[in-house]
Amino acid sequence: QVQLVQSEIEVKKPGASVKVSCKASGYILNNYAMTWVRQAPGQGLEWMGWISAYNGHTNYAQNFQGRVTVTTDTSTSTAYMELRSLRSDDTAVYYCARESPYDYGRVTLWGQGTPVIVSS
């Protein structure tokens, strides 16, 4: 079955880091790009970053520059998003989404979402 399964809820203190995993099954991870999107409570979607299908090249939203890193591990078919120096306004649901390497924005497969709560 083709799916993305994300790690479970995380509760972190301000200043800590979180690493969200996204395990791909039913397809070859590096045949597609991976996009990360987050959604704060009651808010819209916010694009965070992207990793290329071919060469591991990454792009990040300016809002997260220096704080976010997206990676893939082909040996475990898992993508990761690490966010550092957490603040309370990083409280959100974080999603991974598979994107076609040929049709940008064709994000046909989404993980279930990982809630991250940042609270002292």
Added chain:
Amino acid sequence: DIVMTQTPLSSPVTLGQPTSISCRSSQSLVHRDGKTYLSWLHQRPGQPPRLLIYKISSRSSGVPDRFSGSGSGTDFTLKISRVEAEDVGVYYCMQATEFPQTFGQGTKLEIK
């Protein structure tokens, strides 16, 4: 960054009636490869988004043909020909022509 502006932000509709959502980008979404990477997504409460349309007008697999996309350059429209109860939720446009990819604010579709 390219700013995506959706109108309306809220849309009460009657079951079986048509409706449309507009999305305007702050600059042209034509990529250097000549294609336009404008997508539409739908999200129900508590669920991840689902892709409806990509490249302006291509329907994603399994999406009913009552959904259609149109537009060019900076102005785009999502149309639902006959609204069904399952169509409630929030609709987002998204541009993937240029990094960072950006979303519209979302349009909440409700049944009257």
